[in-house]
Amino acid sequence: MLAASPAVAEPLRIATFNTELSRAGPGLLLRDIAKGADPQITAVTRLLENVAADIIVLQGVDYDLGGTTLGALADRLGEAGPSYPYRFALPPNAGRPTGLDMDGDGKTGGARDGQGYGRFFGAGAMAILSRYPVLRTDVQDYSDFLWRDLPDALLPQTDGAPFPSAAAQEVQRLASHGAWVVPFDIPEQAPLTLLTFYATPPVFDGPEDRNGKRNHDEIMFWDHYLAGTFGTPPTGRFILLGDANLDPAKGEGLRAAIQTLLDHPALQDPLAGQPTVTFDGLGDMRVDYLLPSTDWRIVAAGVARDPAASRHGVVWADLDR
Numbered sequence: 001m002l003a004a005s006p007a008v009a010e011p012l013r014i015a016t017f018n019t020e021l022s023r024a025g026p027g028l029l030l031r032d033i034a035k036g037a038d039p040q041i042t043a044v045t046r047l048l049e050n051v052a053a054d055i056i057v058l059q060g061v062d063y064d065l066g067g068t069t070l071g072a073l074a075d076r077l078g079e080a081g082p083s084y085p086y087r088f089a090l091p092p093n094a095g096r097p098t099g100l101d102m103d104g105d106g107k108t109g110g111a112r113d114g115q116g117y118g119r120f121f122g123a124g125a126m127a128i129l130s131r132y133p134v135l136r137t138d139v140q141d142y143s144d145f146l147w148r149d150l151p152d153a154l155l156p157q158t159d160g161a162p163f164p165s166a167a168a169q170e171v172q173r174l175a176s177h178g179a180w181v182v183p184f185d186i187p188e189q190a191p192l193t194l195l196t197f198y199a200t201p202p203v204f205d206g207p208e209d210r211n212g213k214r215n216h217d218e219i220m221f222w223d224h225y226l227a228g229t230f231g232t233p234p235t236g237r238f239i240l241l242g243d244a245n246l247d248p249a250k251g252e253g254l255r256a257a258i259q260t261l262l263d264h265p266a267l268q269d270p271l272a273g274q275p276t277v278t279f280d281g282l283g284d285m286r287v288d289y290l291l292p293s294t295d296w297r298i299v300a301a302g303v304a305r306d307p308a309a310s311r312h313g314v315v316w317a318d319l320d321r
Helices: 028-035 039-051 068-078 166-171 210-226 256-262
Strands: 012-018 055-061 086-088 125-130 179-184 192-198 238-243 277-279 283-285 288-292 297-304 314-320
Touching: 012 039, 012 192, 012 238, 012 288, 028 068, 039 068, 039 297, 039 314, 055 068, 055 192, 055 238, 068 086, 068 125, 125 179, 125 192, 179 210, 192 210, 210 256, 238 314, 256 288, 288 314
Parallel strands: 012 055, 192 238
Antiparallel strands: 012 314, 055 125, 086 125, 179 192, 238 288, 277 283, 297 314
């Protein structure tokens, strides 16, 4: 008699992708998805169909309270590609009004005066599409965490005073878009947890280096999180992923922050040195990351690119559960 062989689970494909789909105003992305003729949206959906991740974290998708835009994008994908019955997004910091001058230009109400840059609330936000359900009661949302509360925060100053003002630093959130800890229910497996964020680019500021320091601290938040500074970090397998907007060797920014994560003893880097984006004037850079915890076995990993879709590529990895 032959003993029955145990079923072998297929690797889990996880991905992150800055779609750059954000439009100039609220509702416009939904309009363009519904029309079905926008070449960028067609290229984005084709790229995502080809990658066919089990769970994909997206950046650059405009947020609306009812999730209508994200749902329309998922439905468009499902017409010829993978089905994502579970869609997840939280209210972002991009375009969230503060009523204050947050960039020091002496004015209020501009795109840079929100909690994060945005010409409207929800511009270019984060979202997740998944084949597996989110354990919503266990989600941790650190999007309202104040920058000043981060240990060793690099708060900007000019002439020894808080920049742009003490009042602004009293309310300034650290995350420019969001910082989420999202667990998923994977059948016959322990929960999988994604740690994800979308940091501000370390440019478009002045000598106070407000954006450079914020980018540094948005990244360093995760080093503190993994150290248990904000509670108990994941006890099972997890993946830290998203758009850090920082290359470890090229361009502007305080590169020590991303190197700290790349060297972290709890993380592994399946795509060391692999470019993920092409910027005009700067060329190929690495700013998008997918860093599994060391208890995963990495089966394969790569970056899928299509310039018609986005300057960024889809960063993906197949992980053995």
